[in-house]
Amino acid sequence: MVATPEKPVYKVIGTRPIRPDGVDKVTGRAAYGADIVLEGMLFGSILRAPHAHARIVRIDSSKALALPGVKAIVTNADFPRQESGTLDLGEGTANPKWLVDNVLAGDKTLYHGHAVAAVAAIDWHIAEEALALIEVEYEVLPFVIDVKEAMLGTAPILHSDLRTNVRARGVDTPTDRETNIAMHMRVEKGDIAAGFAEADIVIEREFTTSQFHQGYIEPQNGTAYWNQDGQITVWTSTQGSFAVREQVATLLQQPVARIKVVPMEIGGGFGGKIPVYLEPVAALLSKQTGRPVKMWMPREAVFQATGPTAATWNRVKIGAKKDGTLVAADVELCYAAGAYPGSAVGAGVMCALAPYNLANQRIDGFDVVTNTPKTAAYRAPGAPASEYAVESVVDEIARALDIDPMVIREKNAPEEGTTNSAGAPLPRIGAKAVITAIRESAHYNSELQGEDTGRGVALGFWFNGGMESTSSATVNPDGSVSLILGSVDIGGTRASLAMQLAESLGVPYEQIKPQVTDTDSVGYTAVTGGSRTTFAGGWVAYELGQEIRKRLVERAARIWGVDASTVTYSNDAVITGTDKDGKAQQFTFDEICKRFPTTGGHVAVTVSSRKNTTGPAYAGHIADVKVDRDTGKVTVLRYTAVQDVGTAIHPAYVEGQIQGGAVQGIGMALQEEYWYDDQGRLRNGSFLDYRMPVANDLPPIEVILVEVPNPGHPYGVRGVGEAPIVPPMAAIRNALRDAIGVNFYHTPVTPTRILDELLPRE
């Protein structure tokens, strides 16, 4: 671990305790969304469209309804009508009109696997059988999958009412022509013409990336019960229980007061479990049947209809001086949003050039609808594709100028005060510290061995999130503290927030009992996503601790009959003062808690706060690869991920986040991608054919944690989870160039694509 500058001494932060929910998760007792059982529960299943683009002419459910055991069938027509609008989901927004049409198709199905109708039956086998009996007549329409084709004036139009929103300098101007381009945004600073005029070398390249899926192992699920009194309870695996409440309330046009969302344990999300798919449908089916309805998605449906990322087309032109100084950049990003607008191109734009201090730049971003599933957030949404393109061009510039790839990056690294692409100054960041750590690492200084081996590096940037969180704490007479969280625990949230409360109070971690609760039992909390939870949720935990300290000091002062200002609370949780008779007094934390019942009752505190600051994260990865010239197979020989994490609260979970993110990025670099056939149907909707990395595809992922404390957080925390997925595509692509002398412009670089380059052409 590299820590700069001086890091305060913590007692709990930086240790590696066992997570509070751990035992339940290794004994199979933890209840995930699909594990819920309710008396009288029905099972729901969804019929999906077989075409890439079609008009629904007629749906006849009569035969299916006649099947014994079938209790209800719903379609889009059973939802209340929606107007266009904006729902804030934390990581992205949703338009209710599009959201409802995605949940169950309106007049058209817009992608292969688009939900058309839903059945509830007494058994899941019967529900499946019923789907086959629903008759749907389609008028098949021309479709478009490719983002560049979708932008052409001749492309089939997905939404006749869609117009391009042109956004420049913060001003939105709609256009008046039918189009698939939902948005064109431009961000610029400096003068690119002047910048390019100064350049000694200019390299311009075009890149494409495939669609990738988040690949959480737990499929989407949702269970709902619409009670006779109109109260709706939803049990689901989600990254944001309040985001689900908001979406369900809007789609069903019910007040939020009627909806309680119970977040179950969640089996991975990575951004993909923020939009709703099943929950509102289960609620409608429950309303019609008067019984609880449970739904879960088959894996194929998860691939067809949830997630994925945008497929992208990107053009990057960068100019540099002979000494490696980058002087100008012109970037164009086209992201396929899928069936409805809202790709992560905005973040792609803001992150593209973020690893550099570059005075003259212009970045254009296009959000384009295509006949593919509506994209969802995926770890650093939008950033991997744009930074991959930029990091590849910078590598080519370094090679052309014969400069070490880390030296060129160091020369152009941003630091505190450097302005971002929109012209706003950066807070204290660890870009230079990350670069130094790479240059000094054993890996970077090691010799590459063997033939057809190569080394590549790349940087990655992510903003990290802030947003709103609420937590409550009750101090018990035995000195334990119940901590109630609104943030769901997707991989150690309970532990990392409990640790920050323990640190704030000065008590052992074991005394904190964290619990995730439902939307009726805690205040509003944004999604667990955007790498915000340990940062913003941890800040709230810190404030809870400070408030409890204040209350305990007041209690002691009251017991001693003195003014609270004369009493102190030490970092070891010892309260000291002098009583009204002038006698020195002290309470340990446990002692004062014991006296609660007789001195004015228990202490319970709630803190709700919105954090608008963030602590941006920089990552840098080193990849060594070996190419097998006969099969095209790439072996990753060695891999190191370096990242500025601010302060590592639980270093093992921080490393785990970085390793997991890096491996997802390696999957994107080498093997994961969606394939569509000539009818626009997804052909690889299974874990067999959508090949995510398995244990023997990988070397150990070495992690170097750099700690440049975030000045905007009481413990210096930055988010951790997103940045590590950003560098791998370029690091591996650059390593392949080093190994076999070929620059690739598409990712993933599969064995076929390697052989296409290596085999002599006919």
Add this chain to the structure above:
Amino acid sequence: MATSERLVITSTINGEERTFLADSRDSLLEALRERLNLKGVKEGCNNGNCGACAVILDGRLVNSCCVMAAEIEGSTVRTVEGLATPEGLAPLQQCFLEEAALQCGICTPGFLMSSTALLAENPAPTDDEVRFWLAGNLCRCTGYDKIILAVQAAAEQMRTLKK
């Protein structure tokens, strides 16, 4: 379409003889989860590609989604619920916790069963052997490193216990 038939099945599940009613179309995964309420057995794909549903059937590691419930009449099945004893967690479970080998935890039951089968067969595997054996289990959160460490730590503990 397969026709539905009710089956009465008797088998030994986690050391206890159980007789239960299943549908002839139920996979072992469905029977364990929905008929016997053993929710520790997870569904990730329902077609043999993720290992989340792994159980040990008559001493062999299987993906329970690829076995029909009807096949387990008279068999012995061990699931994640059968790993711990009243004395405490199994070494693998304890090591998974200590090494932070789980993030979301949905893959954990499958990895634990798969590792249990590995260590029964090979008490001192190399890291490569562990990675190869576990290649049938998908984990999307951890990148596998900490899982490999946990399996090796457990293997070592189990070897010391045996001595």
